[in-house]
Amino acid sequence: xxxxxxxxxxxxxxxxxxxxxxxxxxxxxxxxxxxxxxxxxxxxxxxxxxxxxxxxxxxxxxxxxxxxxxxxxxxxxxxxxxxxxxxxxxxxxxxxxxxxxxxxxxx
Amino acid sequence: xxxxxxxxxxxxxxxxxxxxxxxxxxxxxxxxxxxxxxxxxxxxxxxxxxxxxxxxxxxxxxxxxxxxxxxxxxxxxxxxxxxxxxxxxxxxxxxxxxxxxxxxxxxxxxxxxx
Numbered sequence: 416x417x418x419x420x421x422x423x424x425x426x427x428x429x430x431x432x433x434x435x436x437x438x439x440x441x442x443x444x445x446x447x448x449x450x451x452x453x454x455x456x457x458x459x460x461x462x463x464x465x466x467x468x469x470x471x472x473x474x475x476x477x478x479x480x481x482x483x484x485x486x487x488x489x490x491x492x493x494x495x496x497x498x499x500x501x502x503x504x505x506x507x508x509x510x511x512x513x514x515x516x517x518x519x520x521x522x
Numbered sequence: 523x524x525x526x527x528x529x530x531x532x533x534x535x536x537x538x539x540x541x542x543x544x545x546x547x548x549x550x551x552x553x554x555x556x557x558x559x560x561x562x563x564x565x566x567x568x569x570x571x572x573x574x575x576x577x578x579x580x581x582x583x584x585x586x587x588x589x590x591x592x593x594x595x596x597x598x599x600x601x602x603x604x605x606x607x608x609x610x611x612x613x614x615x616x617x618x619x620x621x622x623x624x625x626x627x628x629x630x631x632x633x634x635x636x
Contacts, residue, residue, distance in 0.1 A: 419564075446622050456611060458565070458627040501564050505622055508578040509555065512564030 417442045417506040421513035428492045428520045436487040436516045438502030446505040447478050449487050452515070453498045461487070461500075492520045524548075526628035528614050534634045535604055543599040543631045547616030551626075554597050556589055557613040559630070565613050571597060572620055604635045 418441035428434055440447070449461040462469050462476040464485065469476055473492075478485040489496055497520050503510040527546040535541050547554050552573055557565035567581040571591045579589075586604075591597040601608055611630040618624060 448622070448625070450627075455629065456632075457629050458613065460625060463623050503564070508570045508620070509567035509581065510557075510565075510622065510625070512566070514562070514564050 417444070417504060417511050419502060419504055419511055419513035421500075421502055421516050423516060424514070425517040426519070428518065430492060430494060430520055430522050432492050432520075433488070433490045434492060434518070436489070436500050436502075436518075438485040438487070438513055440483050440485075440502075440504050442483070444480065444483075444504040447480075447485050448503050448510070449476055449485070450501045450503060451496075451498050452501060458501070489518075492518075494520045494522050496520050526614055526616050526626050528612075528628035528631050530631060531629065532632045532634075534636060537604060537606060537635055539604055541601050541604055541633065543601075543612050543633070545597045545599070545614030545616075545628060547595065547597070547614070548626055551616035551618055552594065553617045553620040554591060555615040555617075556597070556599050557615065559611045559613055561610075568599070568612075570620075577620075601633075604633075606635045609633055609635045 420439045422437045450458045464476045464478045466480045473490045475488045499515040501515045503512045529544045554571040556568040559565040570578040574594045586602045589599045613630045614628045
């Protein structure tokens with residue numbers, strides 16, 4: 416089945432810093448999503464981005480489907496950005512998730 | 523409802539016992555999914571319902587796991603003869619007609635088998 420790899424596995428930032436999270440996937444996809452899991456466990460969809468670039472406030476994402484990767488950019492990080500960021504792609508009837516990037520933003 | 527609701531939020535059970543976990547999807551969402559998330563991992567697919575029927579149960583780990591959705595709305599995940607390795611967060615998601623756009627997760631049930 417399709418494989419999803421995320422890097423880095425964890426990241427510590429000072430508040431205000433920028434970061435880039437990466438997601439590599441093993442096969443062609445027509446659907447890729449980024450999620451944020453907050454410290455209470457809730458998974459929130461950030462972007463539905465099968466290709467191209469999207470921006471939402473301080474967050475933006477780019478997917479290059481032909482090269483099988485996606486990037487999530489976080490600018491001017493805030494402590495509320497802490498949590499786990501997951502990339503997920505559609506594999507058949509389900510989403511296949513990577514192992515996530517744990518982000519800690521320190522004040 | 524406004525979101526996907528899962529109950530209970532936490533469940534502690536003894537090894538060998540039977541448990542039921544409930545998911546109430548967003549009203550009008552015909553597709554419902556169960557995932558299991560172990561510590562430090564991403565969610566892993568268990569089963570997908572389209573309406574009342576299980577369209578894909580390929581992720582269920584063994585025959586101790588079973589899920590139903592008798593009226594096409596609320597779903598129950600049932601685990602028999604629980605084992606310590608079943609301890610995880612069980613997540614439910616729903617979407618409109620099986621599309622992945624607008625896929626919404628519940629807050630999960632944290633199951634601990636002692």
